[in-house]
Structure formats: structure tokens, C-alpha cells
Amino acid sequence: MGRAPCCSKVGLHRGPWTPREDALLTKYIQAHGEGQWRSLPKRAGLLRCGKSCRLRWMNYLRPDIKRGNITPEEDDLIIRMHSLLGNRWSLIAGRIPGRTDNEIKNYWNTHLSKKLKNQGTDPNTHKKLTDPAQEPAAKKKKKNKHKSNKNKGGAEVKAEKAIVYLPKPIRVTTLSSIKLPRTDSILTLDSNSASATTSQEKEQSQEAKELNVVWGVGNEGENDGFGFFGGEDHVIVNISDIECQSDFLTDHGTLEKLYEEYLQLLKVEENPDSLDSFAESLLV
DNA sequence: AATTCCTCCAACCGCGGAGAC
DNA sequence: TGTCTCCGCGGTTGGAGGAAT
Numbered sequence: 001m002g003r004a005p006c007c008s009k010v011g012l013h014r015g016p017w018t019p020r021e022d023a024l025l026t027k028y029i030q031a032h033g034e035g036q037w038r039s040l041p042k043r044a045g046l047l048r049c050g051k052s053c054r055l056r057w058m059n060y061l062r063p064d065i066k067r068g069n070i071t072p073e074e075d076d077l078i079i080r081m082h083s084l085l086g087n088r089w090s091l092i093a094g095r096i097p098g099r100t101d102n103e104i105k106n107y108w109n110t111h112l113s114k115k116l117k118n119q120g121t122d123p124n125t126h127k128k129l130t131d132p133a134q135e136p137a138a139k140k141k142k143k144n145k146h147k148s149n150k151n152k153g154g155a156e157v158k159a160e161k162a163i164v165y166l167p168k169p170i171r172v173t174t175l176s177s178i179k180l181p182r183t184d185s186i187l188t189l190d191s192n193s194a195s196a197t198t199s200q201e202k203e204q205s206q207e208a209k210e211l212n213v214v215w216g217v218g219n220e221g222e223n224d225g226f227g228f229f230g231g232e233d234h235v236i237v238n239i240s241d242i243e244c245q246s247d248f249l250t251d252h253g254t255l256e257k258l259y260e261e262y263l264q265l266l267k268v269e270e271n272p273d274s275l276d277s278f279a280e281s282l283l284v
Numbered sequence: 285a286a287t288t289c290c291t292c293c294a295a296c297c298g299c300g301g302a303g304a305c
Numbered sequence: 306t307g308t309c310t311c312c313g314c315g316g317t318t319g320g321a322g323g324a325a326t
Binding site: 014015016017051052055056059060102103106107109110111 | 291292293294295296297
């Protein structure tokens with residue numbers, strides 16, 4: 001497939017953005033909205049490629065971006081989401097208002113993966129490390145960070161990637177008791193602090209279609225409320241076509257009902273064949 | 285005080301999906 | 306049906322600045 005050249009174009013600015021560029025981009029988007037990134041730089045009077053503009057806006061200039069430290073709650077949620085979704089940072093970010101995928105990705109790489117290692121948990125599989133004595137290898141002083149990073153992209157990472165669990169998106173239409181806002185609503189069900197978040201982000205609507213409910217999960221044996229590990233797979237339930245009452249997640253009765261239905265799913269999960277047919281029955 | 289090491293994060297790169305033609 | 310283009314994503318890089326020596 002032919003691909004148009006982008007940032008390789010001669011004459012375009014690269015590297016850190018100047019305040020003036022930020023102002024031009026912000027002003028333009030405030031006046032004309034997002035989108036048309038390819039032609040945006042020219043119309044906004046910027047000597048940047050569209051990709052660079054989009055990245056700057058999404059990760060830094062957007063007015064709804066939350067600045068400051070990640071809270072312990074967010075921290076916990078990121079770990080839970082990662083156990084479900086793996087390195088799907090945009091999906092994870094979609095559930096944490098005001099945080100960007102880049103920010104979460106960076107935070108994971110610099111803080112959370114280390115934190116999990118220190119706790120004796122494999123950050124990729126979220127399973128307990130069998131031999132904690134192996135972990136200090138990660139703490140070895142690096143003489144050349146970037147060279148070691150390149151090595152990291154090699155065999156070690158490939159081996160780890162192989163065991164990242166992919167979610168199973170299943171569209172559910174039978175939870176009639178649940179009323180979710182249509183389209184752009186993204187709902188995260190957390191065992192400790194169930195909360196519903198409505199996103200206004202345009203780009204998130206696509207994610208919302210793909211994944212509207214993520215059941216809080218944890219490793220087998222962990223006390224994780226609704227936690228569920230169906231063997232090696234995680235189940236993600238799509239309920240994008242269901243309407244929702246804003247307080248449904250705080251309604252204990254509804255949660256109980258959800259939990260009951262969830263248990264039904266678990267029972268089905270024990271028999272993979274029937275799971276397939278069950279899943280099919282849930283598909284729209 | 286100078287140098288080296290390390291961490292953090294903004295920005296870049298390349299790829300794949302989706303839609304238009 | 307195949308090609309082209311745009312968009313968005315995840316992985317990676319590189320520089321700034323703080324910590325350690």
C-alpha cells in the first residue's frame with residue numbers, strides 16, 4: 001500500500017514545540033475543531049506535519065487533559081485495565097478521564113511495571129513471579145540505556161508478548177435491566193469503586209463501540225470482587241446498545257443482578273463449546 | 285564543583301485499519 | 306477489487322534535569 005510521506009518532509013519543524021506553535025494550533029482548533037490533520041498545519045500556519053499536530057493536541061494542548069500526579073485510584077485502575085487489555089493504552093486511557101494514552105504508557109513503563117516487579121508480579125502477565133530472585137536483573141545499572149532498550153525490543157520482549165492475553169469482545173444485548181447512555185459512554189466497572197464515566201471525546205466513541213464494559217478482574221485467588229479469569233482468556237462484555245441510568249453502578253441491587261448474570265457467564269465459560277454458542281447468542 | 289548516571293516524558297516512527305475513489 | 310490516503314495506535318528514542326558519586 002502506498003503511504004504518503006509525513007514527518008520526513010523537508011522544511012518541516014521537528015522536536016519540541018514552541019509556545020507560539022502551541023498558540024497557533026490551539027487557536028486554530030478552537031476556531032475550526034479537530035480533524036483534517038493532514039491539511040491542518042498549512043491552514044493554521046504551522047510548519048509541522050499533521051501527525052505532529054495531532055499528537056501535540058491530543059497529548060498536551062487539549063483543554064480536558066488532567067495535569068499532575070496519577071492518583072492511587074488511577075494507579076490501581078491502570079493495573080487492573082492492563083491485566084485485562086495488555087498494552088492497549090488508548091483503551092485504558094479512554095477509561096481514565098483526563099489522561100492520555102501516552103501518559104499512561106509512560107507511567108506504566110516508568111512506574112507501574114517496576115512497582116509490580118517489586119511486588120513479585122510479572123507486569124506483562126500479572127501473574128506472580130515464581131522466582132523473585134530473578135527480578136534484580138531489571139535493576140542492573142545500565143551503561144547505555146538506549147542500547148539496552150534496543151536489546152529489550154528483541155528476544156526478551158518477544159517472548160513476553162506471546163503471553164499477553166487478548167480480550168474477547170462480546171456484544172451483549174440481554175442485560176435489559178441496565179440502561180447505559182447510547183454511543184459515547186464508556187463504562188468502567190471496578191470492584192472497589194464502581195463508576196461510570198461519560199466521555200465527550202470523539203475518538204473515544206469508536207472505543208466505546210468496541211468496549212463498553214470492562215469487568216474488574218484480578219488474578220485467580222485474588223479478592224477482586226467481580227474478578228474473573230476464564231482460564232487464560234479474559235472476557236469483555238460489550239453493551240454498547242444498551243441504555244443506562246447514571247446511577248446504576250451505585251445501585252447495589254443492580255450490581256447484584258449484574259453479578260448474577262456474570263456468574264452465568266462464568267458457568268458457560270467452563271464449557272468452551274457452549275461458550276461459543278452463548279457468545280453468538282449475545283451478538284447483535 | 286564537576287562529572288557521570290539515571291529517570292522521566294514529549295515527540296517521533298512505522299504499521300495497520302478503515303474509508304474513499 | 307485494488308490502490309491511495311488519512312487517522313490512530315503502540316513501540317521507541319533522545320534530551321532535559323535531577324540524583325548520585
